[in-house]
Each structure stands twice: as C-alpha cells, then as structure tokens.
Amino acid sequence: MIFPMRTLLIAAFVTLGSFALVAQGPPGGKGKGAPHTNLKVLPDDANLIPTMRSFVAALGVGDKGGCNFCHEQERASDAKMTKVMARMMITMAKDINSKFPDGKVHVTCYTCHRGSEMPLTEPPQ
Numbered sequence: 001m002i003f004p005m006r007t008l009l010i011a012a013f014v015t016l017g018s019f020a021l022v023a024q025g026p027p028g029g030k031g032k033g034a035p036h037t038n039l040k041v042l043p044d045d046a047n048l049i050p051t052m053r054s055f056v057a058a059l060g061v062g063d064k065g066g067c068n069f070c071h072e073q074e075r076a077s078d079a080k081m082t083k084v085m086a087r088m089m090i091t092m093a094k095d096i097n098s099k100f101p102d103g104k105v106h107v108t109c110y111t112c113h114r115g116s117e118m119p120l121t122e123p124p125q
C-alpha cells in the first residue's frame with residue numbers, strides 16, 4: 001500500500017497503537033520509561049514523540065528551536081505560550097474531527113498550518 005505524506009501526518013496525530021520504530025524514545029532525551037507528568041490531552045503512549053515530531057513539521061519550526069519552539073528544557077513545563085496554545089489546538093482539532101460523519105481524522109495541524117507558525121487567513125495578494 002502507498003501512504004502519502006498526509007496519511008503519515010494523520011497517523012502520527014491519531015496516536016493509534018504502537019509502532020516498533022518509536023520504541024527507543026526521543027534521541028538525547030531522558031531515555032525509555034521517563035514518566036510524563038503533564039499530559040492533559042494526549043495519551044501517554046509510544047506515539048507521543050512521533051506526534052511531537054509531526055508538530056515541528058506541521059508548523060515548520062525545525063529552524064525555530066524545533067521541540068524548544070514549545071518546550072523549556074523540562075518538557076512538562078507549561079511556561080511557553082506556544083505550548084499552551086498547541087494544547088488548545090489539539091483539543092480544537094479533535095473537536096473538528098468529531099464533527100465529520102465518517103469518524104475519520106480529516107483535519108490535522110498541517111491542514112491549517114502548512115509548514116507555517118501562523119496560518120494565512122486570507123489568500124496572498
């Protein structure tokens with residue numbers, strides 16, 4: 001089967017099940033099994049870090065700190081407004097998806113952000 005990029009981003013966002021490739025956890029992170037203490041909307045499973053990577057790609061912030069665009073050194077911290085905003089956006093996207101009649105995920109961060117921190121709300125002139 002062919003999985004287009006969009007499907008991959010969606011898969012990362014849905015946080016279904018577990019994939020072997022994520023078992024090693026974040027590179028240079030605290031290592032396997034570090035407890036997550038401040039998850040309010042996402043499940044604490046093997047898809048957490050792939051989901052986080054999908055945020056970096058969706059917002060195009062790889063050269064704006066990457067993970068640190070939203071995170072302090074201590075990732076449980078909610079000190080950055082971008083993280084607080086992102087948490088609201090996760091809830092918003094889930095809410096939008098729940099309105100589709102087929103129960104599938106149609107709207108991801110990338111649907112609006114398209115690789116940009118601030119999505120365009122009007123067509124470019």
Ligand code: HEC
Nearest residue numbers: 036037038039040041042052053055067070075076086087
């Ligand atoms: C666009 C903002 C954003 C980016 C970029 C981002 N994160 Fe997150 N991260 C969040 C939010 C929001 C939460 C909290 C989710 C919740 O409340 O369920 C979170 C939670 C986490 C947690 C759990 C912390 C705890 O103990 O509660 C870890 C670990 C984490 N992120 C790692 C990363 C890594 C690694 C990257 C880069 C690959 C990254 N994040 C990039 C927004 C972001």
Ligand code: HEC
Nearest residue numbers: 055082085086089090093107108109111112113117118119
């Ligand atoms: C329905 C469209 C839409 C979706 C889906 C969406 N966003 Fe947003 N997002 C926006 C808009 C519009 C803004 C700018 C809001 C403003 O003007 O303050 C924004 C702003 C943000 C900001 C603040 C950026 C900054 O520099 O202050 C973050 C962080 C963010 N979004 C993260 C996410 C994440 C993570 C997801 C996926 C879980 C997501 N967004 C999904 C529309 C969307």
